[in-house]
Amino acid sequence: QVHLMQSGAEVKKPGSSVRVSCKASGDTSSDYAISWVRQAPGQGLEWMGGIIPIFGTVNYAQKFQGRLTFTADESTSSVYMELRSLKSEDTAIYYCARIPAHSTSSHLYDFWGHGTLVTVSS
Amino acid sequence: SSELTQDPAVSVALGQTVKITCQGDSLGSYYANWYQQKAGQAPVLVIYGRNIRPSGIPDRFSGSTSGNTASLTITGAQAEDEAEYYCNSRDNSGDHVVFGGGTKLTVL
Numbered sequence: 586q587v588h589l590m591q592s593g594a595e596v597k598k599p600g601s602s603v604r605v606s607c608k609a610s611g612d613t614s615s616d617y618a619i620s621w622v623r624q625a626p627g628q629g630l631e632w633m634g635g636i637i638p639i640f641g642t643v644n645y646a647q648k649f650q651g652r653l654t655f656t657a658d659e660s661t662s663s664v665y666m667e668l669r670s671l672k673s674e675d676t677a678i679y680y681c682a683r684i685p686a687h688s689t690s691s692h693l694y695d696f697w698g699h700g701t702l703v704t705v706s707s
Numbered sequence: 708s709s710e711l712t713q714d715p716a717v718s719v720a721l722g723q724t725v726k727i728t729c730q731g732d733s734l735g736s737y738y739a740n741w742y743q744q745k746a747g748q749a750p751v752l753v754i755y756g757r758n759i760r761p762s763g764i765p766d767r768f769s770g771s772t773s774g775n776t777a778s779l780t781i782t783g784a785q786a787e788d789e790a791e792y793y794c795n796s797r798d799n800s801g802d803h804v805v806f807g808g809g810t811k812l813t814v815l
Contacts, residue, residue, distance in 0.1 A: 620804070622750075630742075630750065630793050632804040646803060680749055692795045692804045693740055695761060697749040 587611045589681050589698035596704045602669040605701045607681030609662040615639045618684040619664045620694060621655065623677040631677075635689035638664055644689035671705045678702050711739070711794055711807035718813040719784045727779045727810045729794030737801070739777035739794040741770060744809075750793065754779055781812075789814045 592606040607619060620635040634645040638657035645653050652669040668675060679701045682694035711731040719725035729739050738757060742750035752761050754770035767782045777796075781788055794807040 622806075629809040630744075630795070630806040632795070632806060635804075644802065682750075690797060690802050690804065692737070692797055693752070693755050694742070694750075695752050695755075697751070700749050 587683055587696040589683060589696055591679075591681060591698040591701045594702040594704070596706065597671050599672055599705055599707055601671055602667060603671060603703050604665055604667045605679050605681075605703070607664050607666070607698050609664075609683065615659070616685070616687060618687060618689055618691065619655075619657075620682045620684055620689070620691075621666050622680045622682055622694075624680070624700075625674070625677040628677075633666070633679075635684060635691075636664055637687050637689055638662075640687070642689055668703075671703075673705050676703065676705045711796060711805050713792075713794060713807040713810045715808065716811045716813070718815055719781070720815050721786060722783050724780065724782045725784055725812065727781075727792050727812065729777045729779075729796075729807045730775055731796065731805070731807075732775055733796050733799050733805070734772060734775045734777050736799070737797045738772065739770070739796045741768075741777075741779045742793045742795070743788075743790045744793065745790045753792075784812075784814050786814050788812060 588611045590608045618637040621633040636643045636655040654667045657664045681698040683696040684691045741754040743753045744750040758770045791809045
């Protein structure tokens, strides 16, 4: 079993940045990638991109190019998602999800974090 | 980019069979995976690949594909199956991922 532990809820002002962490534990090797998916209130799932932690390879959805950065710290099995220039429309639950392969474009997510609520409000 | 289209809502009588569909051009090249999301919870993978159930998923869940349409079938729906169901796949380029809009399943 794999467990993905995410950081706690955040409240941010428009124009600021947020950083959400996702720490993997349990039955993990290095043969995985992490994808980030968000869900606005009452809305569906939206793919943001992915990262292969062991290589640092990243892949971002076009919509977020320029204001989204994924990083990884292999020593702690953690990945981080930073979204900048926040707008009210970025209010959402942000999920990390494991891809059981070295692929940032895979759509197979076998384990998910519990989600982190990010609220953007003035 | 490409889109995946799902019916917004479907209902099924308890114990009956229901099919939830997902339509998109990229499904001619890539399998759809299916996720179940209950209210207030994170999504859970229920079907992936040709028709594979992860460990712990009941065998009443099955998947299939015909042309550009993928389907999730629940044979003998239970009350606990009431949830939102999402399909996903790669887009036409194969480099990005797309999700369907979700189908809310009500078990009557």
